[in-house]
Amino acid sequence: MSAIVSAKDVTKIYEGGFHALKAVSLDIEQGEILALLGPNGAGKTTLISVICGMVNATSGSISVGGHDIVDDFRGARSLIGLVPQELSLEPFEKVINSVSFSRGLFGKPRDDAHIEKILRQLSLWDKKDARVKELSGGMKRRVLIAKALSHEPRVLFLDEPTAGVDVELRKDMWEIVRGLRADGVTIILTTHYIEEAEAIADRVGVINDGEILLVKDKAELMAQMGRKELIIELQDPITEVPAALGAYDLVIGKDGQSLEYAYDTRGERTGITALLSDLAAQGLVLKDVSTSQSSLEDIFVGLVGDAA
Amino acid sequence: MNLTAIKAIYIFEMTRFFRTLLQSFVSPVLSTSLYFVVFGAAIGSRIETVEGVSYGAFIVPGLIMLSVMTQSTANASFGIYFPKFIGTIYELLSAPVSFVEIMIGYVGAAASKALLVGLIILGTAFVFVDLNIAHPVAMIAFLLMTCFSFSLLGFIIGIWAKNFEQLQLIPLLVITPLVFLGGSFYSISMLPPVWQTITMFNPVVYLISGFRWAFFGEAEVSIGLSLLAIALFTGACIAVIGWIFKTGYRLKS
Numbered sequence A: 001m002s003a004i005v006s007a008k009d010v011t012k013i014y015e016g017g018f019h020a021l022k023a024v025s026l027d028i029e030q031g032e033i034l035a036l037l038g039p040n041g042a043g044k045t046t047l048i049s050v051i052c053g054m055v056n057a058t059s060g061s062i063s064v065g066g067h068d069i070v071d072d073f074r075g076a077r078s079l080i081g082l083v084p085q086e087l088s089l090e091p092f093e094k095v096i097n098s099v100s101f102s103r104g105l106f107g108k109p110r111d112d113a114h115i116e117k118i119l120r121q122l123s124l125w126d127k128k129d130a131r132v133k134e135l136s137g138g139m140k141r142r143v144l145i146a147k148a149l150s151h152e153p154r155v156l157f158l159d160e161p162t163a164g165v166d167v168e169l170r171k172d173m174w175e176i177v178r179g180l181r182a183d184g185v186t187i188i189l190t191t192h193y194i195e196e197a198e199a200i201a202d203r204v205g206v207i208n209d210g211e212i213l214l215v216k217d218k219a220e221l222m223a224q225m226g227r228k229e230l231i232i233e234l235q236d237p238i239t240e241v242p243a244a245l246g247a248y249d250l251v252i253g254k255d256g257q258s259l260e261y262a263y264d265t266r267g268e269r270t271g272i273t274a275l276l277s278d279l280a281a282q283g284l285v286l287k288d289v290s291t292s293q294s295s296l297e298d299i300f301v302g303l304v305g306d307a308a
Numbered sequence B: 001m002n003l004t005a006i007k008a009i010y011i012f013e014m015t016r017f018f019r020t021l022l023q024s025f026v027s028p029v030l031s032t033s034l035y036f037v038v039f040g041a042a043i044g045s046r047i048e049t050v051e052g053v054s055y056g057a058f059i060v061p062g063l064i065m066l067s068v069m070t071q072s073t074a075n076a077s078f079g080i081y082f083p084k085f086i087g088t089i090y091e092l093l094s095a096p097v098s099f100v101e102i103m104i105g106y107v108g109a110a111a112s113k114a115l116l117v118g119l120i121i122l123g124t125a126f127v128f129v130d131l132n133i134a135h136p137v138a139m140i141a142f143l144l145m146t147c148f149s150f151s152l153l154g155f156i157i158g159i160w161a162k163n164f165e166q167l168q169l170i171p172l173l174v175i176t177p178l179v180f181l182g183g184s185f186y187s188i189s190m191l192p193p194v195w196q197t198i199t200m201f202n203p204v205v206y207l208i209s210g211f212r213w214a215f216f217g218e219a220e221v222s223i224g225l226s227l228l229a230i231a232l233f234t235g236a237c238i239a240v241i242g243w244i245f246k247t248g249y250r251l252k253s
């Protein structure tokens, strides 16, 4: 797979000297769903704004579909659809005009059938002649999505698409996102919620304080999450792991009075039974046994905590 | 050129104008009629003719200019300020359109509406006074140039303004006085000599004079000077807009 969005050392210093992005490099692969996870003020919106053209980067370069976002902004931007975090919409305009306007703005010829399809998909068709100000917040969010989809983007940015959205619409939204992905659209979404990233993403990127801390396959993260540790407390301290137990990759705890064994809960066999009987065979006396598990949340908090 | 985008912006803006039909077209007609009643009938009954034209007819070009200038500035400044204010500017900035295309869309729509208002006022004027237009083509040309140059100015103001007060400030403090003092309702030659000299620094004088020439075939300043003034003014606006677009001034952070 090749990168459709490629950011190199992107830095943004806002007027007033605030470093919102610190040399961010990120490759987003064609056709994937990437979730950008990060706390408030991490720089998620800033990164998206730089890629989409609302904010000028202080330094660094970005290309979208091979087009540099500055030198060939038309090539780059005509591939991009953006659903902003804020509900920014012309309040007095009719829904359908607002959506058609977006298509025109992107230079695409009029296509009433396409607009109708999108509005129906988003359950907005019966609201097409309503003024935007007459809509609820969730409906406005859907209008923003319709606007972004109106010009058939190849790369779709969803900046906190589920903020203020009920469970029902959230499901619909994931349905649409999966449908787009099946059509080969690359999707980047930002969120504060780990479950959301877990539910929908192929890869998860963690951003904090203007830095990307990690970008990993969700499966890989899940595997880390699926790993558990068995902590075996011993009656008497030991200095080295008996050679006969070498196959278990045991680690001696800090106090020398415990052994740590990592295993995969989803593996066919965890090897715990064998380990315990082998320990007994080596004459080691166990005092206590406990397990611990790291969740994506732990990983996330750990990463963000370390960086702070 | 992304012509589809220009068209989309233009139509979007024109829809907004027609949605507010009352403010857009009825109020200029009403206020012009009031000017005719107050200036034309009340004052006109005391002043027979100005430069051989009845006072009622004499103020028509000035009245049209007054409306067209204020309308162009207001339309264009509001047109680009509003998306900044409500945040929909994100869409313009993230679309594959150049700033020039954005400008053509907004300025084109603002100028079109001002032109319509100007023509409606001209139509209204025929109801109140006898009018013969000496140079109709030149009249339309002057009207068009004024619409476009003041829409450019409005566009600059709209980008510059950070709040609604600032949006009103320039039209209120600069444009209205310049237009009133630019000979809309009187001939420059009616002023004392000192004021005549000062008035010559007012660019609006040249526009109104040229426009009046198109109506009556008489001008206070030469027509060449009038054209030069419009060209300079338009050039200055385009230069400022060029700079804004280059730097992203008050559009991008």
Ligand SMILES: Nc1ncnc2c1ncn2[C@@H]1O[C@H](COP(=O)(O)OP(=O)(O)OP(=O)(O)O)[C@@H](O)[C@H]1O
Residues within 6 Å of the ligand: A014, A015, A016, A018, A020, A038, A039, A040, A041, A042, A043, A044, A045, A046, A047, A085, B253
């Ligand atoms: N126009 C601006 N001028 C100055 N600072 C800004 C501007 N926009 C954002 N910032 C700052 O940059 C930092 C990153 O903001 P950004 O909006 O990118 O965060 P975010 O990750 O999207 O947060 P959230 O989850 O709250 O949406 C914040 O500290 C913010 O205050």
Ligand SMILES: [Mg+2]
Residues within 6 Å of the ligand: A044, A045, A046, A085, A159
């Ligand atoms: Mg944000």
